[in-house]
Amino acid sequence: MFENLSDRLSGVFDRLTKQGALSEEDVRAALREVRVALLEADVSLPVTRDFIKRVQKKATGASVTKSITPGQQVVKIVHDELIAMLEGDEAAEALKIDNPPAPVLMVGLQGSGKTTTTAKLARRLKDREGKRVLMASLDTNRPAAMEQLAILGTQIGVDTLPIVKGQSAVDIAKRAKQQATLGGYDVYLLDTAGRLHIDDVLMDEVLAVRNAVTPRETLLVVDGLTGQDAVNVAAEFDGKVGVSGVVLTRMDGDGRGGAALSMRAVTGKPIRFVGLGEKTDALEVFDPKRVAGRILGMGDIVALVEKAQEVLEVEQAERMMKRFQKGLFNMNDLKMQLDQMLKMGGMQGVMGVMPGMGKMQKQVEAAGFDDSMLRQQIALINSMTKKERANPAILQASRKKRIAKGAGLEVSDLNKLLKQHRQMADMMKTMGKKGMLKQAMSGMFGKGKDAAALPDPGQLDPKLVQMAERQMMGGGSLPGGLSGMFKKK
Structure with missing residues (x-):
């Protein structure tokens, strides 16, 4: 995007x-x-x-x-x-989903990704906000539309309204309202039918459902790849039905992003979320400040912290911090960090949100560095014995040959990994002494896990950032301190 x-x-x-x-x-x-x-x-x-x-x-x-x-x-x-x-004139408010059960109406044209987005939003509300969610498909026209939502519900662990053939969209909406009330649900999402274009039949059905349930939120799902057509669709839906927010889908496939930049100015409606992939967790809150920073290459430190929180448990992080402060950093620790980097979207995903690193992505790609190298490093560590992982200093020539052969790589690859490990161990020890690890942990896993509490990237000590970057990346001739670990074989 x-x-x-x-x-x-x-x-x-x-x-x-x-x-x-x-x-x-x-x-x-x-x-x-x-x-x-x-x-x-x-x-x-x-x-x-x-x-x-x-x-x-x-x-x-x-x-x-x-x-x-x-x-x-x-x-x-x-x-x-x-x-x-x-x-726009003011920041978008949070979704109005208090006072349960809160109805949320999902509208849009056919093919915009409405059903998938409904499931993504349900998963987000369940996993991140602890809401009990019910989904209901009101699409009586598209073959297997109801079954698709039911399958997605099973995948994400969210209940869907039982399918009853022959009911109208309004009848289904009323039944969803009743079940959400009796079943103690916090939110119920209504996935309406779409059309290939805006017409009276589509609008009449959406209006009838809206009048039947009085939704707290009406979210319009539009395909970001359609560019200015997405903005036009939003303007028409808002004029005829009234929408409270927009969800832009397929934004991972659009390197331009013009629809997002025009949407608020043209329609006056906030973009609530953006879809960045097919997986059910690929839905991000659209934050203007963070998006502006990413456009200008300033990174998105909040997104980086959120990713870290998803893959790292608090207790695990605290144990790691105590070890690092003592200067303890073995191959098991390095492997854990490599695994976490892959879970957070790989090297490119992490670099894309790190302040100042976005400009270097192409240089890193040109240098032949990608996630396959991370996996090779993990393979080298897996090829070591428990004793070797705990104390890599014992690795001599014969052991190195065995480890490299076991991973299907060269001894030179292992030597690069060992050098990287030594530099990271030194950096962790230095950061521990300066109290930086404790500060980072406090910001990442402090009260309420408030990622916004982290210091502004622009306020960090440049020398310290360069030191961390140089030692973590191995030091070398590439701009910004990226290292020989990026060099092609």
């Missing part, structure tokens, strides 16, 4: 920040490139024009062009205006 736009803007702002002093013409020239980048990303012309006008007004004043860091000032203005464009 936004890869193309992010790459274009990154190039523009890199040149701008390296330029030193800026004239107003320099700023205008850069904004012309930004304008082209937004239009190529499929952002609507009126939205682009208004965005550039607001940025130019703020960025061409003497307070910017004569400041100590004019380039960075311009980037900050663009960042703030991106947030304003995505957020």
Whole structure:
């Protein structure tokens, strides 16, 4: 999502920040490139024009062009205006699903991913908010639509309304309301039927269901790959039915992201969630501040922490921290970290949300580093005995040959892994002494697991960040300290 736009803007702002002093013409020239980048990303012309006008007004004043860091000032203005464009006049409120049972109506055209999104939202409400959820399919037209939702319900552990053939959409909605009330459910999701295009039959059915259950939320599911068509569909649905929010699907396949950037400005409706894959956990909250940061290559530290929380237990993390503070870091610890990195989306997934690392993804790919290398390192550790994992210092030539042969790799691969391990052990010991590990644990697993409590990436000590990056990645000639572990064989 936004890869193309992010790459274009990154190039523009890199040149701008390296330029030193800026004239107003320099700023205008850069904004012309930004304008082209937004239009190529499929952002609507009126939205682009208004965005550039607001940025130019703020960025061409003497307070910017004569400041100590004019380039960075311009980037900050663009960042703030991106947030304003995505957020609108005020930030979107949380879903209104208190006072159970809360009905949520899912609407949209056929093929937009509505049924899958219903299941994704149900799983999110169940797993992350502890809600008891009931799903009901109101699609009496599409073959096997009800069965599809029932299968998804079984996969994610969420109840679905029993199928009764011959009932109308309104009858099913009323039955879902009754079962949700009697069964003690917190939320019931109503997956309505779609059409290939907006017509009177579709709208009449949605309106009848809406009047029957009075939903707290009406979420419109639209395919992000359709670009500005998605924005037009949202405007029509809101005008005829009224929607409280939008869910953009298939955003993982759209490197442009223009629909997301235009949606709030054109429709006035907030984007609640974005679908980023086919799996039932591939649904993310759309946060304008985090999205703006990712577009401008500033990373998304909150997303990184959320991923870490999903794969790492608090007790396990505390045990690891105590070991690291004592300077204890063996191959079992390294293997655990490699496993966690794969669970968090692999090297590319982690780099995509780390501050300052997004720009380096292509360089890493060109250097031949991918998740297969992580798996090779795990294979090398698995090839060791328990004694060797606990104390890699005992590894001499004969042991190295045996381990490399067992993993189907070369001794040189093992030597790189051992070097990486030594550097990470040194870094963990240093961070432990400086209290950084405890601080990171507090932010990640503190009261309420509030990821937002972590320090702003821009406030971190650059020297410390470089040290951590250099030692974790092995130190080397690649920009930013990425190492020989990225070199092709």
